[in-house]
Amino acid sequence: MDAGALPAVTARRELRAAGVPVTLRGAYLRARRLNAEHGRTYFLATRLLPAAHRPAVHALYGFARQVDDLVDDTTGRSPGDRAVELDHLEKRLNEALDSGTSAEPVLAALADTVQRHRIDRALFQDFLTSMRMDLTVGEYPTRATLENYVHGSAAVIGLQLLPVLGTVCPPEQARAHAAELGVAFQLTNFLRDVSEDLDRGRIYLPLDELGAFGVDRDRLAWCRETGRRDARVRQALSDQVARTRARYRAAEPGIALLRPQARPCVRTAFTLYGEILDRIVESGYDVFRRRATVPTSRRVVVALGAASSALAVRAGSRFATRARG
Template sequence: MSAGPWEVVAARRELDAAGVPIALREAYLRSRRLNAEHGRTYFLATRLLPAATRPAVHALYGFARQVDDIVDDTGARSPADRALELDHLDKRLTEALDTGSSPEPVLAALADTAARYRIDRALFEDFLASMRMDLTVSDYPTRAALEDYVHGSAAVIGLQLLPVLGTICPIEQARPHAAELGVAFQLTNFLRDVAEDLDRGRVYLPLDELAAFGVDRDRLARCRETGRPDKRVRRALADQVARTRARYRSAVGGIELLSPQARPCVRTAFTLYGEILDRIVESDYEVFRNRAAVPTSRRIAVAASAAASALAVRASSRLAPRARG
């Protein structure tokens, strides 16, 4: 996707603000393009961060996207081929984190970001471990089994972002909330993407919780074939929505623990992802034929309101030293 003149200026401003050296600029731009192309809501939310923070967020997204593309490439390549590619990527990642550099743009940006913000490399290892599960695990019998997966696929994303976003408290205090919000976003994706995941041979809804409503994998597959959920599946999905909303409630307190400059961004993501659940409910759980999405007009409205808050925070931050003087 080509960027217009305004986007080119915006990208350059972000790199200048972050102090990214010339040698790494194309690496960061590569990750930024991946974010803009594949993560619309996520990219929109990052625009609410201070310019200096955005390149690091793009770098983290770019790596996650690169891994996702390997795992979800269910075309001609076998799971064994994709597992081998993940192993090779893991080795190149280790080299990049050890040396602080890489000839591959996405890894170069990631290594620089990890060093700048002292991101625990175990978080990347946990992420890759969960991504490997996608190559061999097609469903999860219990909530506990799913939690093992989402720790690496989602919780660690929140934990990677936390030192980039900054906190007003000891970072340890904010970590449980950051992890919980990452999980809430992931569970929302699972509900939105039930049909797409079934097409890939996967079910990310705990089978024992579905069974309580008389739903199994075969019933989900039949709903995918017809494009319509039946009564049992609607009740099961309603239960999953309620459980996911509880995760948002558990996470929301952590937003106030973030740096003031980061809060408008995270609130926007919190609001827009939560509203995906609203769209699912309003559609009467029609997730097998249509992909629930927040309308563009609504996304713009939420972002515009948050942008006003972000500008106010930045203005207050600039004036604060003068007031103390």
């Protein structure tokens, strides 16, 4: 078998393990490709889950990516045109969730996942509400206004995943941690993508917190245009990194509340995303000339360590099952 065939073999094994009907396998494969192409860290972490749990994660990611691409479309369509398209997508989403299927692959996989794992439909409405804000809101004056946005754009992602990952406690005990981790990941993205977001006319850092260091939109734009930073911008970004690290600390206890089979996956994403902050600090907070990334070699080391843990957990689970039998 050639190496190029291996991903397809793995994908089919995941779908069989999850009990996905043949009629839906193409839909799930489409969502899986979106995850593999656009969410490298998430996709790598998802590979650490038991095969049966991966398709649901791909479906949730695929839908989020579809909406995000629509909102961030730079082909010249006006915000009004994109808002209309988003309304149409929401209508098709509701129809898919009502009927349990759709002619659109990503929506078909999502509807099946929502049914299988009994995911709260309201979480998708909250997500779309925040995505609509991206069409009209270019900045957030306070932390409170930003929190309103990240609830729908990030916290709900953690809450959507929680039923898929499973817990060793009543799910409500893990909800706050799951939401907090989703927010921590997105705040990390906001810091990494300051330049890219400026190009779209957006600032996802609270203006009052930047203002405390003498930083405003014009100063960030100057840094973007010149590729230079000054002490005020470095101090402001250092403050934002510290605030984001606090969100990781608040989220971390939730990893132990997940089913053992899910912990290596989430721990890997937790570690690699947190290290993006390290790269930002090491660069001297140069988020204007280069995108902070974790080197592939480091990603491999973290993933291999987590894979060993995942294999040990699965082996222990199989042994316990045989012992009970």
